[in-house]
Amino acid sequence: MRFSSRLSAVVVAVFALALPVAAQHADEKKGEVLVTPPDIKWVDAPPSLPKGAKVAVLEGDPTKQGPFVMRAKMPDGYKIAPHTHPKDERVTVLSGTLYLGMGAKYDEKEGTALPAGSYARTPPGMKHFGWTKGETVIQINGEGPWAIDYLDPKDDPRQAK
Numbered sequence: 001m002r003f004s005s006r007l008s009a010v011v012v013a014v015f016a017l018a019l020p021v022a023a024q025h026a027d028e029k030k031g032e033v034l035v036t037p038p039d040i041k042w043v044d045a046p047p048s049l050p051k052g053a054k055v056a057v058l059e060g061d062p063t064k065q066g067p068f069v070m071r072a073k074m075p076d077g078y079k080i081a082p083h084t085h086p087k088d089e090r091v092t093v094l095s096g097t098l099y100l101g102m103g104a105k106y107d108e109k110e111g112t113a114l115p116a117g118s119y120a121r122t123p124p125g126m127k128h129f130g131w132t133k134g135e136t137v138i139q140i141n142g143e144g145p146w147a148i149d150y151l152d153p154k155d156d157p158r159q160a161k
Contacts, residue, residue: 033059042073047158048148052078058139062146070146071139074132081155082106082129083148085122089140093118096136101129104151127151 035058045053053074060068071094082104091098091114099111100120104127111131114120122128140146150156 035059040071045072048156050078050080050157060144062142062144064144066144067142068144068146069139069141071137073135073137076132076134076136078136079106079131080129082127082151083155084125084127084151085142086147086149087124087143089122089142089146091120091122092139092141094137094139095134097133098136098138099131099133103127103129 040056040058042054042056045051045055049055049072053072055073056071058069058071060066062068062070074096076096091100093114093116095116097116098114098118098120099108100114101107101111103110106129108131111129113133153159
């Protein structure tokens with residue numbers, strides 16, 4: 001009986017603590033973000049990425065401090081030269097196949113295939129590169145400002161004349 005009474009007291013205490021949290025979430029409708037496929041506005045990727053990709057920002061602003069969620073749509077055979085990011089980059093593959101390789105040299109023998117449903121995280125400063133097989137859509141979750149720093153300045157599309 002004694003164990004049962006203690007267990008009941010714990011259950012009641014946990015439930016009582018959860019009530020204010022549940023009520024708080026019900027009142028926080030102002031911060032909701034709901035995006036359906038027709039709502040997604042694809043635009044040309046920023047000049048820091050090779051031509052041919054499209055991006056759509058779903059939440060936040062990748063150019064400013066704070067959390068953001070954006071998607072990138074890349075054509076078949078799209079390549080991104082070895083680069084780093086100053087902050088964690090979290091990528092979920094939504095469709096197609098993203099190949100991700102680690103290191104300072106672009107070498108497709110070193111890549112790992114990430115089919116739809118895959119997830120990858122690269123920490124700040126991790127040297128990596130990528131390419132696609134089939135049209136590929138990824139979702140990037142991160143903390144802004146988002147930036148890409150190419151290891152070889154000649155690979156930076158912003159340097160193209």
